[in-house]
Structure formats: C-alpha cells, structure tokens
Amino acid sequence: MKKVIAIVGSLRKESVNRQLFNNYKDLAKEYFVLEEASIGEIPLYNQDIEQEPSSVTSLALKIAESDGIIFFSPEYNYSIPGVLKNAIDWLSRSKLKPFDGKPAAIIGGSPGNIGTARMQYHLRQVGVFLNLKFINKPEVMVGKVFNKLENGEINDQDTIDIFEKHIKHFAQQINRS
Numbered sequence: 001m002k003k004v005i006a007i008v009g010s011l012r013k014e015s016v017n018r019q020l021f022n023n024y025k026d027l028a029k030e031y032f033v034l035e036e037a038s039i040g041e042i043p044l045y046n047q048d049i050e051q052e053p054s055s056v057t058s059l060a061l062k063i064a065e066s067d068g069i070i071f072f073s074p075e076y077n078y079s080i081p082g083v084l085k086n087a088i089d090w091l092s093r094s095k096l097k098p099f100d101g102k103p104a105a106i107i108g109g110s111p112g113n114i115g116t117a118r119m120q121y122h123l124r125q126v127g128v129f130l131n132l133k134f135i136n137k138p139e140v141m142v143g144k145v146f147n148k149l150e151n152g153e154i155n156d157q158d159t160i161d162i163f164e165k166h167i168k169h170f171a172q173q174i175n176r177s
C-alpha cells in the first residue's frame, strides 16, 4: 500500500484542519495510508544555524521515503500560516530534497466562504520552486467549515463527496509515479 505524509498547518489541539485530516485519512484507507508528520517541534529558521535540527531531518526523511504529501492547512491573513511556511523553508534546505518531484495536494477549511483559496494559491506558487507536483483537480476548499463538523466528524455530504473524489485522483497520481 502506498504511503502518504500529511502535514497539518495548525498547531492547535482542536484544529478544524486536523479534523478534516482525520476524516480524509479514514476515507482514504482503502487507497493509501496517510500518516501525519508533526511540524510542532521545528525551531524558527535561522540561516546562522549550521546544524540541521533533528526534527527537520526526521521530517525530511519521512517525506523523502513517502509516495506523496498532502497539506491540510488553514489560511492566515490571506496566506500560508507561519508555522507551515517555516517548516517548508527548513525542508527546502535539506540535502534530501524531500519535495523534489513529489506528488502533492492541498486541503483546507475556513469559517469564511472561500475555504482557504488564497492560502492554497500561495502554497502552489511555493511548490513551483520546490518542484512539488501538485494535482490541479479537484480543488478542496471547505468554506463554512465550523458548520460542517460535528464532534470531529464531517456532517456534510458534499464535503464527503469531494474528499472521496480527491482521494481517487490522488491515488491515481501516486500509482502513476
């Protein structure tokens, strides 16, 4: 079974984006194994630090050995949350080049109507430099996300349908590469 790494761009315990990840992971289990790799221990990037932190090395290794990566992230101030961008900046300097040619996707949920669309397009732009192979469709932008989750479960059929469609497309992509 193919193995995919999930990175959640929120550190908060009750994160709705982690709840989306948990639901997606469950729906995907017949297609691929999805495992979260934590970014919470990664220090702030500082080019003066010559020794790569072990939290970065182990994350880079997990991604390099995986068949793909999916970002589940909120939108902060119309863009990528700092904790996620910081992790990406560290990983971009890793000798393992964990993102190079890696199949990738973005899922995000927000309380507003357009469900992290602006963050997603910024992340896609960053992915151009990193040579991440983002799938283009379907886009999964879960607007009004707080109405669509109940006790950690998605209660909205349209969201479940788009997750299932996305899982099938992503599985095709990782099986091809």
Ligand SMILES: Cc1cc2nc3c(=O)[nH]c(=O)nc-3n(C[C@H](O)[C@H](O)[C@H](O)COP(=O)(O)O)c2cc1C
Pocket (backbone or CB within 6 Å): 010, 011, 012, 014, 015, 016, 017, 018, 073, 074, 075, 076, 077, 078, 079, 109, 110, 111, 112, 115, 116
């Ligand atoms: C610093 C900050 C900036 C935010 N900026 C946006 C934004 O630009 N767009 C948006 O839809 N929501 C924004 N929000 C609201 C988040 O979508 C909301 O807090 C969401 O629950 C965060 O995701 P999480 O639950 O996975 O942590 C922002 C929240 C914070 C704390």
